[in-house]
Amino acid sequence: MSATAETPPGTPVLRLENVRKTFGKHAEPVLRDVSLDVPAHTVTALIGASGSGKSTLLRCANLLEEIDDGAVFLDGREITDPRVDPDEVRRGIGIVFQSYNLFPHMTVLDNITLAPRRVHRAQRAAAEERARELLARLGLADKAGEYPDRLSGGQQQRVAIVRALAVRPRLLLLDEITAALDPELVGEVLAVVRGLKDEGMTMVIATHEMGFARDVADQVCFLDGGRVLERGTAAEVFGAPREERTRRFLRRIVESGRLAPG
Ligand code: ADP
Numbered sequence: 478m479s480a481t482a483e484t485p486p487g488t489p490v491l492r493l494e495n496v497r498k499t500f501g502k503h504a505e506p507v508l509r510d511v512s513l514d515v516p517a518h519t520v521t522a523l524i525g526a527s528g529s530g531k532s533t534l535l536r537c538a539n540l541l542e543e544i545d546d547g548a549v550f551l552d553g554r555e556i557t558d559p560r561v562d563p564d565e566v567r568r569g570i571g572i573v574f575q576s577y578n579l580f581p582h583m584t585v586l587d588n589i590t591l592a593p594r595r596v597h598r599a600q601r602a603a604a605e606e607r608a609r610e611l612l613a614r615l616g617l618a619d620k621a622g623e624y625p626d627r628l629s630g631g632q633q634q635r636v637a638i639v640r641a642l643a644v645r646p647r648l649l650l651l652d653e654i655t656a657a658l659d660p661e662l663v664g665e666v667l668a669v670v671r672g673l674k675d676e677g678m679t680m681v682i683a684t685h686e687m688g689f690a691r692d693v694a695d696q697v698c699f700l701d702g703g704r705v706l707e708r709g710t711a712a713e714v715f716g717a718p719r720e721e722r723t724r725r726f727l728r729r730i731v732e733s734g735r736l737a738p739g
């Protein structure tokens with residue numbers, strides 16, 4: 478699904494409108510009245526404590542979770558409309574998780590081409606050509622025939638990113654993709670994300686890497702108890718947070734050494 482001639486210019490790629498999500502009938506909502514616009518070719522960072530709703534927000538955007546109230550739009554089209562086929566929507570959105578979820582019994586190349594071959598019924602040769610081109614771009618040209626357990630965590634995560642890109646998504650959702658990596662492997666994965674930003678990919682990134690969020694994000698959203706408590710440019714949210722809770726969250730992170738002050 479791509480932007481069509483009818484999509485007015487300036488329409489955000491992703492829009493959440495007053496989204497509410499509750500797990501179970503009597504539980505407290507996990508997302509409360511969440512509204513968010515993600516313009517084309519921009520990066521939005523979701524920050525906030527563990528349990529604040531970052532993963533759930535990404536999963537609702539991708540229709541992996543059904544929302545209780547509100548609406549989600551992709552390129553101006555309401556995808557939470559019950560008449561919309563969620564599988565078709567998911568084809569336009571790439572998602573990468575903390576755990577790489579590669580199939581261990583398949584080569585790197587087969588892991589990447591599985592979705593384009595199945596979902597798009599593309600010719601195998603075309604899917605493989607695209608996969609090899611992406612692998613080369615991400616510095617993995619010689620890994621096409623390897624099995625995942627022969628790769629480092631950073632290489633596996635880069636393969637997972639290639640797999641998400643293989644279907645030419647409109648939007649890429651990245652959920653704590655460096656959280657499971659050894660510290661020395663984080664940089665190579667973040668460099669890939671930076672490269673994708675430079676190419677104009679629209680992304681929403683849940684991350685604990687505050688320094689990275691500050692550098693790469695056009696928009697930063699601080700989630701607190703399922704609410705977007707504060708939203709602004711990286712300079713605004715990191716440099717001059719308005720809310721006391723945001724300040725407290727950032728102070729704890731600076732104290733833990735995960736963000737240089739300033
Ligand atoms: P974050 O990614 O910011 O750590 P999550 O979106 O994973 O936060 O979780 C937000 C809240 O929703 C947490 O309290 C979590 O326990 C709850 N939650 C997430 N997924 C489920 C689920 N499938 N069933 C019940 N509760 C869930």
Ligand code: MG
Binds near residue numbers: 531533652683
């Ligand atoms: Mg999470």
